[in-house]
Amino acid sequence: MVSVIGAGAWGSAIFYAISQKIETVITSRRKRNIEKFVSLEKALKNEYIIIAIASQSIKDFLETNKEKIKDKKILIASKGIDNKTNKFLNEIFEEYVDRNNLAFLSGPSFAKEVKENKPTALVIASQNEKLADKFSTFFPKFIKIYKSNDVIGVEVAGAYKNVIAIASGICEGLNLGNNAKAALIARGLVEMDRFGEFFGASKDTFLGVAGAGDLFLTANSTMSRNYRVGLNLAKGKTLDDILKELKEVAEGVYTTKAIYNIATKKGIYTPIANEVYKIIYERKKVKDSLRDLLS
Ligand SMILES: NC(=O)C1=CN([C@@H]2O[C@H](COP(=O)(O)OP(=O)(O)OC[C@H]3O[C@@H](n4cnc5c(N)ncnc54)[C@H](OP(=O)(O)O)[C@@H]3O)[C@@H](O)[C@H]2O)C=CC1
Ligand SMILES: O=C(CO)COP(=O)(O)O
Numbered sequence: 001m002v003s004v005i006g007a008g009a010w011g012s013a014i015f016y017a018i019s020q021k022i023e024t025v026i027t028s029r030r031k032r033n034i035e036k037f038v039s040l041e042k043a044l045k046n047e048y049i050i051i052a053i054a055s056q057s058i059k060d061f062l063e064t065n066k067e068k069i070k071d072k073k074i075l076i077a078s079k080g081i082d083n084k085t086n087k088f089l090n091e092i093f094e095e096y097v098d099r100n101n102l103a104f105l106s107g108p109s110f111a112k113e114v115k116e117n118k119p120t121a122l123v124i125a126s127q128n129e130k131l132a133d134k135f136s137t138f139f140p141k142f143i144k145i146y147k148s149n150d151v152i153g154v155e156v157a158g159a160y161k162n163v164i165a166i167a168s169g170i171c172e173g174l175n176l177g178n179n180a181k182a183a184l185i186a187r188g189l190v191e192m193d194r195f196g197e198f199f200g201a202s203k204d205t206f207l208g209v210a211g212a213g214d215l216f217l218t219a220n221s222t223m224s225r226n227y228r229v230g231l232n233l234a235k236g237k238t239l240d241d242i243l244k245e246l247k248e249v250a251e252g253v254y255t256t257k258a259i260y261n262i263a264t265k266k267g268i269y270t271p272i273a274n275e276v277y278k279i280i281y282e283r284k285k286v287k288d289s290l291r292d293l294l295s
Contacts, residue, residue: 001025002138003043004050005061007032009248010077011052013111018050020140029053044068048075048135050105054249055080055159058089062096070096075124075135077105079158080251081258086265088159088199090151100128103135104151106158107209108217110224117142123210125154146209153201157211160195161218162226162252163259163273164188167293168219169230170279170286180294184272185219191272195259198268226252233279234286256280 004015007028015026015036025036027043043049044065053061055078062069074097076089085092093102107122114120122139125148126132136145148154164185171181192215193206205211218224222231229250232242243250260277263270275293278284 001046002048002050003027003038003046004052005040005043006052006077007034007037008052008054009111010109011050013109013114014050014052014077016115017117017140017143018138022138040065041068044072046072048073048138050075050077050135052077054078055089055251056082056084056254058082059085059092062092066096071101072097073101073103073131073134075103075105078251079106079155079162080255081155081159081262083254083258083261086258086261088152088155090155101131102126102151103128103131104154104158105135106154106214107146108213110217110221112223114143120144121146121209121213123148123154123208125149125151125210127151148205148208148210150202150205152199153196153205154210156196156199156201157192157206158214159251159255160192160259160273161188161211161215162250163256163276164192164215165218165224165226166230166233166250166252166256166276166280167272169224169227169232170234170276170289171230171294172227173231173234174287176294181219183294185215188219188272189215191270195263195268195270195273198266225250229253230276236286239280252276253280 001023004011004026007026018024025038027040049072103124103126109120121144123146124132132147171184256276259273275289
């Protein structure tokens with residue numbers, strides 16, 4: 001039996017999908033009135049755990065549940081970089097769980113389409129190929145799973161694409177045109193690859209579903225929360241109002257700060273993330289930012 005932790009959009013979509021193949025329970029911080037919803041205590045009794053909670057809450061979650069989580073086999077489905085510690089999720093998890101018990105799920109996957117059984121391709125990255133294989137058997141046929149041993153690359157790709165999606169939404173909101181958006185997304189792919197390779201990631205990862213695939217999906221659709229953040233920032237809405245209206249997490253808002261902090265400290269050239277950071281955290285005028293960037 002498998003436990004999904006997080007009954008938000010993505011956790012509930014994963015729960016829906018894998019329940020078609022294997023007995024699964026789900027739990028979340030806020031109780032849901034859905035069949036198979038169980039207490040966190042009960043969920044943590046299962047050997048295989050899938051975590052799909054907001055990235056910025058993961059450190060506290062692990063610290064609170066460290067005794068119950070330490071021997072579990074975990075698939076992390078969250079996409080982000082912790083902006084309090086500026087650590088990647090694998091670094092945080094490895095403080096509590098052996099890396100051979102960790103795998104990371106990423107790729108182009110709007111929760112809504114997964115819930116509609118639409119064809120989806122994802123990647124599971126782990127240092128432990130057998131664990132990646134095991135987790136891949138939980139997924140139904142409409143979800144094609146690729147395997148990778150490039151944990152950092154898959155993590156960076158899934159996290160960084162959210163920042164580029166915000167920038168792409170701003171581009172759309174400023175009505176800069178399709179040429180500009182295509183240039184921005186292409187440069188965004190180069191930027192996330194540059195950032196990832198600094199930490200040993202493989203370029204191939206950024207050419208695959210976790211990188212280019214998820215970036216093209218998220219940076220071109222109003223189904224993306226991050227894209228909608230950018231769109232609405234360009235239209236003059238305040239970030240508070242945008243997030244209140246979203247009612248769901250927009251991970252790029254928080255990952256932007258982590259990338260800016262890391263890139264500044266390590267001297268990595270991340271112009272798009274820097275612009276998004278200045279708009280969100282330094283209140284830089286949107287109309288002045290991306291045009292500079294594209295000039
Ligand atoms: N939505 C999508 O299409 C996809 C999302 N993802 C990723 O999945 C992750 C979850 O996002 P998603 O489900 O979409 O967003 P939602 O906003 O719908 O859900 C957020 C989840 O995080 C939980 N959460 C938030 N804060 C805390 C906290 N302090 N402690 C414990 N749990 C907390 C929520 O619990 P509760 O609701 O019970 O409070 C909820 O389960 C993100 O990293 C996202 O990038 C990945 C692929 C696709
Ligand atoms: O990660 C996702 C699709 O792969 C969901 O994107 P958003 O978080 O921008 O909605």
